[in-house]
Amino acid sequence: AQSVAQPEDQVNVAEGNPLTVKCTYSVSGNPYLFWYVQYPNRGLQFLLKYITGDNLVKGSYGFEAEFNKSQTSFHLKKPSALVSDSALYFCAVRDIKGGSYIPTFGRGTSLIVHP
Amino acid sequence: EAGVAQSPRYKIIEKRQSVAFWCNPISGHATLYWYQQILGQGPKLLIQFQNNGVVDDSQLPKDRFSAERLKGVDSTLKIQPAKLEDSAVYLCASSLGTSGLGGDTQYFGPGTRLTVL
Numbered sequence: 699a700q701s702v703a704q705p706e707d708q709v710n711v712a713e714g715n716p717l718t719v720k721c722t723y724s725v726s727g728n729p730y731l732f733w734y735v736q737y738p739n740r741g742l743q744f745l746l747k748y749i750t751g752d753n754l755v756k757g758s759y760g761f762e763a764e765f766n767k768s769q770t771s772f773h774l775k776k777p778s779a780l781v782s783d784s785a786l787y788f789c790a791v792r793d794i795k796g797g798s799y800i801p802t803f804g805r806g807t808s809l810i811v812h813p
Numbered sequence: 814e815a816g817v818a819q820s821p822r823y824k825i826i827e828k829r830q831s832v833a834f835w836c837n838p839i840s841g842h843a844t845l846y847w848y849q850q851i852l853g854q855g856p857k858l859l860i861q862f863q864n865n866g867v868v869d870d871s872q873l874p875k876d877r878f879s880a881e882r883l884k885g886v887d888s889t890l891k892i893q894p895a896k897l898e899d900s901a902v903y904l905c906a907s908s909l910g911t912s913g914l915g916g917d918t919q920y921f922g923p924g925t926r927l928t929v930l
């Protein structure tokens with residue numbers, strides 16, 4: 699069965715510093731990995747995804763994520779955090795089940811960027 | 814292009830009452846998803862449709878929850894009767910749904926916040 703783990707409930711970082719939000723996964727087949735962001739009282743917004751190819755994936759708002767097959771990780775990163783990046787971040791994986799790709803989300807990590 | 818539309822945005826009901834949520838996906842998207850997001854948790858997939866067929870409903874509490882997508886476009890999720898633990902945000906999402914693609918990106922609606930008293 700597929701699973702996603704986000705080991706940190708909350709990440710605190712000062713504005714201008716680099717940030718990392720961690721995600722590890724478990725799938726039976728090839729991993730299809732996603733990051734979404736959720737602002738208060740809003741739905742989830744797509745940030746980036748890994749399908750195949752280059753291990754470093756670039757996405758919206760300056761975010762990037764590094765796929766590491768040996769560590770089964772897909773950590774979200776940004777070189778310089780902004781206060782406006784403060785939000786909930788969700789890692790998701792899609793794995794094959796009964797011939798279709800079914801998504802599973804992590805529990806989320808609250809990112810707080812301090813001025 | 815228009816995003817995923819959901820209504821109502823908020824709903825308050827008493828336990829044992831029934832409630833229905835509506836979702837209209839992005840035009841041309843074949844796959845539609847319903848999620849339950851309890852406060853402090855990640856979204857939990859309740860049901861996934863491909864056109865008007867069910868792909869996965871393994872986490873749908875079928876004794877009280879039902880969903881349909883009769884014409885392969887918009888969808889309705891119903892709860893009858895509601896319990897206190899059903900208080901959550903119900904999210905609808907859609908994706909292009911090209912067959913066999915694990916990299917299919919989901920686009921989410923704003924959600925419906927349900928409070929069961």
